[in-house]
Amino acid sequence: MVIKNLTLHNFRNYADETFFFDEGLNVLSGRNAQGKTNCAEAVFYLCTGSSLRIRHDRQLIRRGEDCAMIRAEAKTKFGSVTLGATVFENRRELFVNGNRVTRTVDFLGNMNSVFFSPGELRLILDGPDERRRFLNLSISQTSRDYCTALLRYQRILDQRNNLLKEHDLTLVRETLPVWDEQLAKYASRIILRRREYLKELSALAEEAHSFLTDGGEKLSLSADRVYLGEEGEIAERLLSELSASYERDLRLGFTSVGPHRDDVRIAIDGADARGYCSQGQARTAALSMKLAEVEIFTRLAGEAPVLILDDVMSELDLPRRKKLLSRVGGLQCIVTCTHAPRVLYGTACNKINIREGKIVP
């Protein structure tokens, strides 16, 4: 898949701008705070329907304006596709080929991207939230079923949690089994799909990590909870765990078991990365996971996603930078940096300079 162009209207610090991208390497350069990440974010938004940095879409709207508009045209194996998003203060409208789509799942998967930035170290160093977010986003981009199950699960979970805060215990006892049944159904789908995904991801990430470190380090990824069996068995196990944790959940006021609590263990040379690895190791590990994500997308979707590397080149040492560039050779990449020559070492690319939310020649 190749993104051909991107138009931003009142998006972040852009008033009106159109970017034209090449099939290979595209380098956005400019000083700090000029709009490089904003551009990358817009691409990501069209791929995932969500922003990287914020919870509320309204922050995407250029200050003082009423709505933001993003539009991109991509060439996919199915032909040409145009995606659009108009973001208002409290709602948004999504478009595929000019037609309004009301469900996010119909928007996702039309354009795929993998995003990597220095913030991605959180994937390795922070708590489980970041790793679940990673799994959820990357699996959702290629699996409609997963995305649907996740949205339903989240909705039921919210309702169950509200119920747990209810004072009428008779009501709670009567209603809870109904929610639990539903919750276990969607949870088992999520768990099963994550299990399959993680199996593929771990093998590919280990290989990428070994490549980037010249065989010097061994990365390993594994689920922190192992669920055996098929969907039905997983659902049953969850159902009994949910009922077993009923008293505790009531005390806590939230649901303490389920895929919203699961984690991925990441180890480098056998030691837990969260506790022991250096920043450099964490960066390489996160990058390896992203490169693995690219490969999985390519296999599942039958075409490669766009790889967005936001501000990461300058943080890698020269050998790793060169290795990375050689590795991503066949992909469409959008790379942002403050100093292009130092990153590229003469590699051919489409260079775009950005200043104050405008492309400058």
Ligand SMILES: Nc1ncnc2c1ncn2[C@@H]1O[C@H](COP(=O)(O)OP(=O)(O)O)[C@@H](O)[C@H]1O
């Ligand atoms: N909603 C917004 N309206 C106007 N300007 C914004 C908005 N959101 C961010 N900005 C501006 O965008 C700039 C940051 O752009 P960014 O793409 O992160 O920079 P960089 O080029 O360093 O990646 C900042 O100057 C910030 O004030």
Ligand SMILES: [Mg+2]
């Ligand atoms: Mg930036």
